[in-house]
Amino acid sequence: MEEQRGPGPSHWWRYGPPWWNGSAGDPESRPARLPWRSTVLITVFVLAGSHFAAHGQPHRVPLDTTARVLLLAASLLLLWRHRHPAAVAFGTAAVTLVYVSAGYPYGPVFLTVAVSCFSAVVAGHRRAAWASLGLLWAGHALVALWLYRRLPPTGDKGAGIGQEIVVATWVLAIVALAELARVRREQWARERADRAQAAKRRADEERLRIARELHDVLAHSISVINVQASMGLALLDTDPEQARTALTTIRAASKEALGEVRQVLDTLRAPGAAPRAPAPGLGRLPELVEQAAAAGLTVDVQGEPPHLAPGADLAAFRIVQEALTNVVRHSGSRHARVRFEYDGDELRLRIDDDGPATGAEAGGSGNGLAGMRERAAGLGGTIEAGPRPDGGFRVLAVLPLHTREDQ
Template identity: 45%
Template sequence: MSTSAPHGQGRPQWSRPSTWPVWVVPVLLAFIQVVGSLGAQHDRPGSGSSGGPPWERSSGDAMGHTGLDALGIALLLGGPALLLLRRRHPVFTVCATAVVTALYFLRAYTYGPAPLALVVAMLAAVVAGHRLIVWAGTGAGLAAFFGLTALIGVPAAERGQDGPFPVEEPTLGGSVFVVGWALVVLVTAELIRMRGQRAAETARTRAEEERRQASEERLRMARELHDVLAHNISMINVQAGVALHLMDDDPEQARTALAAIKDASKEALTEMRGVIGALRAQGETAPRAPTAGLGGLDDLLGRARSAGLEVESQITGRRRPLHAGTDLAAFRIVQESLTNVTRHAGPGPVTARVRIAYGEHEIAVEVEDDGRGVSLLDDRPAGSGIRGMRERAAALGGAFDAGPRPGGGFRVRARLPLDAGPSDTSGDPPVETAGDTTTPGRNAQ
């Protein structure tokens, strides 16, 4: 059994931030905001990197700021700390973080990475599904901030000099930059949300498909087990009765019946190994028995004859290899039909006629008998044999019909498509089509 890793698993897979412990992102942001803001505060004024906002740095004008004090550090740490609540209370987190960030800028502290905590809070709230609240809140918050700074703001050169909130007056360039920054964050959050929804839908679809395939596989195996066991156990039951009845009067015939029991039980074990082999884990020994098909039709008919049925077989059309599913379905339909004849056709003598017709695009399977136990073969909810045959035909896109035949007995007919079958490369001569080939057989008891 191979132990090598599947292809593609050698690459390192980075986990998503949503799967990280909740404290990881706040710790990283706290470090970045504090260190980044301290670094921005010590930039030299007038050098083009004055620690002012990005929209003002190209002018080279010096911009004042309030030195980072205990309150400033607390505000820089407060935003990341609030992010600890982003998964359970995303709306509260984004509102509280916005207030903390606004206080930081109203105090006219140095520009830097201070808004990062608000960015993460907005992303978390949108991804959590609170889209309208975040969009509306962002618009209302920016309008309130610009309105307040227009009332209490000072010229940029006097920023951070006097008063508890020495914030600069809003400018057109600054307002456009902030609004654009907010739109970029919101659009990015929407893209992340839609990507997450698509991934969740893909996973949901994949899980449903796996459940459907598992259900179909269970149904297929249930049909296989039913057909294998029902046919062979029925044959064993009939032959056991024959052996018990003739054990004293006709030991030789009883010996023949016991031999038939041995063959039927061996066949059942062999086919069960093939069915149950599908449950083996990867790398274990494959089933030793070939898949059942019309190639084993003669053996199937022989076992039916040994059970006391008179079986006539008729094959018309050009015989050729079939698709595995069609081959198996045709064989199982014949097998189940003969099982029903054995169990329900009533007292003998009973004749079963099996007809296989190879057409250009389909194969027709017909099994009929002249028994008197027709009513017992009615497709009632309690039974599963006829329902299983119908399901096999429907799964291949074929047609199925079963019911009493005129004059007594029962008839099963199925038409199975050959579209998926391989081309005929066997070189075998075709079966006669000008006249039917009939092979009667009887097991005298």
């Protein structure tokens, strides 16, 4: 018996990526990468800047090993500011407060607090950022106003209220900039989501349009082929010439269907490219009448087909095509009427047959009427379809003569 083995690389799509292949997983579920480069730059700036700042503050405690360890700790905490923003905000504030309370020179150590709180606000941890900044300011005010006598450096003088107000202003400025960045980031996220949703909606609409086009083309052509094939089989022995005519009609109908299907699918192969042939419209109504005649259906056209915008022209043609296809499929009548009427700015397109319904199926999907209603609704029109009192069937389409394409 062959030994059963675990799923190999070809089965990762079923079981999920292996734990060691972090790049293959969902980006949202993976922890954020450590920001090494920016943290190294900040660390170098804080250490070098504090060294130079110490020369201008001889009254403060000189930098020693403990001071450099505190500066290094405050900077290296920023490595985890994306993974644990709240904890890093409190950590940098605490380390900075210890550094200042020890009497070491003021300098760029406060940059670590600003960066950590900025990251926390942008990540959505607003309360943690505000609380850490508030604690740092309160601790600094406590040291500068009351505890400076008990803490190094010796002989240090207390700060005034004005100085603490300036510090508070800087704290508020940091919070304001962080909030502005957060709002802008959320706005960008909403815009990206809206663009993605709009692209998905356009793709869905395009798929629906292609499906509707394919349904209309194939339903009509296959119905003609079905009728002619039945006729050819029935006359193959008794009237070979008529059977030949039926086969010729089948060839012409299938060739036209293949051409229209190719035209529709060309939009999938080359998005945005111009179609190789113009979209069908009411100008091809005589061809449609000839195809119906080849299927044994006589069509009378009453009224003059109007000149419509391309979208409305295509919709009107497909409605007539689908209505005649339904007559061929489901009606015992071999006569249909297509009538064009005008009522103000509306076109009333009416297709009648005398019935009765045969109940026969020709492989249709049953979506023909729904497709016609969707086409009409897309133009701001309506479709009414149902049996007539005298036993026939009527399709009445009311379409606007002027659509948004004319504007």
